Amino acid sequence: MTPFNTLLEVVKHCDKFPYTIDPQSTEEQHHATPVYLGRHKIGNILPHVLPALTEYNNKTEPAPFVINKDSITFASWVTTAELRTTVMKQLMDTWRANKTFKVLAGWRNELYPVYGDSEQEGNIAFVMERAATPLFGISTFGVHINAFTRDENGHILMWVARRAKTKQTWPGLLDNCVAGGISYSYSVKDTMIKECDEEASIPAALASKAHSVDVISYYTYTDGGLQPETQYIYDLELPKDFTPTPCDGEVGCFYLWPLEKVKETILKNEWKPNCALVAINFMMRHSFITPDDEPDYIHISYRLHRRLEFPTVRKGHSS
Structure with missing residues (x-):
């Protein structure tokens, strides 16, 4: 050390996450894709995670996400906290079963709240597995x-x-x-x-x-x-x-x-x-x-x- x-x-x-984003940087922290729920940014996805998310989304019917160059959102049918929670659980269960990301080896069976839905008590938009939150850059x-x-x-x-x-x-x-x-x-x-x-x-x-x-x-x-x-x-x-x-x-x-x-x-x-x-x-x-x-x-x-x-x-x- x-x-x-x-x-x-x-x-x-x-x-250490950059305070100013530099599009010319070779470090992937400068090239994260924001995740939005309505007008709120609720997370960021790094470039090395994006291909796995895109592959999963393309194989799932109906597709749970809308993935654009500059943003990621839930699909229009994912309208409630319960549906968002289910979508995230199914995604992370799949990635965990396939050993897609090493971080999921630390699975805790512990749910963390994700905020951004003012219609819900506590502003909770959905809940997800604690070990998976870094993959979406969730604020914890x-x-x-x-x-x-x-x-x-x-x-x-x-x-x-x-x-x-x-x-x-x-x-x-x-x-x-x-x-x-x-x-x-x-x-x-x-x-x-x-x-x-x-x-x-x-x-x-x-x-x-x-x-x-x-x-x-x-x-x-x-x-x-x-x-x-x-x-x-x-x-x-x-x-x-x-x-x-x-x-x-x-x-x-x-x-x-x-x-x-x-x-x-x-x-x-x-x-x-x-x-x-x-x-x-x-x-x-x-x-x-x-x-x-x-x-x-x-x-x-x-x-x-x-x-x-x-x-x-x-x-x-x-x-």
Whole structure:
């Protein structure tokens, strides 16, 4: 893992989808085809995904999509959230069965909501398998919890997770104490409490004391596809005598580190990229990183709060 020279480099390593599209670039991120639902852009499809979608669409009767040079939409007969959900399920089931894309090997049987239908409760346009969302560049949402305590001098010590080596994504890297995606029908707070229990054995009575403090957003990509993401951030000060304990096998172990160690390991590139951003945000909010000692302070803040162009939840993340 190549180390970073600055924290701004850390942020750019995650928030790396181009801000300005260059049609002359050879990188495929500059040549994504937008997916629309009515007037809303709900995703982007990279050039390497488009041939498989076109082939599927041509073989399916009636065709579920309208694929043009500059846009992709659902066909005119796909008029409801239920039909969109069915269309996406049939497509992804086919691709998974045919092993069309490696990212689908990480199938989770976990549904994520896709937003953009104001006629539906919560603005939900349809739901789809979590592992498949990068193939359509769907904007997803999650919750990250910074768990911490204080030493006898009042200095913050952060609980840091080491991802299990058996994890399908980013195995063995450092992570926030608790984090998880917001599945269909779960609220933000319900997700936070559920993940605290599942990943760190933090009981609901203690997890419910967490404070909602911020939201960060960024637009990244991996070999699996495009990932515009928004993370709700919570801070949870744990009692000094409480130790998080791995529960569901996703975490190998937990460390209790001073913020100096947290920053050091971030610059050494030992963290899952988006989780490093959550930790940087924590250190800024708790004045460990300040405008006077961090020359890129403003630019880091901008990049932690990227304005994404996709529809968002309305009236909560519930069905």
